Amino acid sequence: MSITSDLIRGHTDTIILAKLMSHDNYGYEINKSIQQKTGGEYELKEATLYTAFRRLEVAGCISSYWGDEQTGARRRYYSITDSGRDNYKRLISEWKKAKEMIENLIKTEE
């Protein structure tokens, strides 16, 4: 198990929403870009990723549609909704708060 998997837990949704803020994207590509961005130090496991897509779709944060590729494997594209954008902003501000709280709690005193 990766060192950081426990610490990343809880950020999966935020990471996915962040990826979708700029433009629609599909699972495989999202995963690749995450691996690339962390220099291979972290990757969302496929099972985790697709679970998250289902969760976010049910929650109304994203919607999905099949791409119209003429060749190669089919792709399911995801699009962030207005509600998803609101949620993203909320998650970011929660993270800022949580980060300070954690820093405060995990340091030794005196």
Added chain:
Amino acid sequence: MSITSDLIRGHTDTIILAKLMSHDNYGYEINKSIQQKTGGEYELKEATLYTAFRRLEVAGCISSYWGDEQTGARRRYYSITDSGRDNYKRLISEWKKAKEMIENLIKTEE
């Protein structure tokens, strides 16, 4: 459910070890000091706390002994071990790394 509970997840052990770095302490007091430190914004739930104590003890990070209170409720004190100190340091450095990774992943690009 508290806003930040999902984000704090994974830091419980680190928080407890941090508390024990300076001196031995007991569960109830540790929990109180966390509540105080966060201004009531966060508290380790008792079940979570005691589960974590068991986990940390089994892992050899802490040891415990009963206090010799002459009055009032009995207290089980916890003491951090050398292995626990090493682990604390490791967890702190992992946090620093994970923090940067998260920041990097949850921001929107361009």
Added chain:
DNA sequence: ATAACTTACCTCGCCTGTCAAGGTATATTT
């Protein structure tokens, strides 16, 4: 040709950490 690999999707079932809800016992305050 065919084996191996890549792209791209998905599900099932286990594991682990959190926590609501319950419990015990002692001492103090109302």
Added chain:
DNA sequence: AAATATACCTTGACAGGCGAGGTAAGTTAT
């Protein structure tokens, strides 16, 4: 006598992560 505070604990449910498996289509190497 009842309520509150201190202080400990367990059980069972739940949710998220993920290993292990599967499907299907296209590409590259032998």
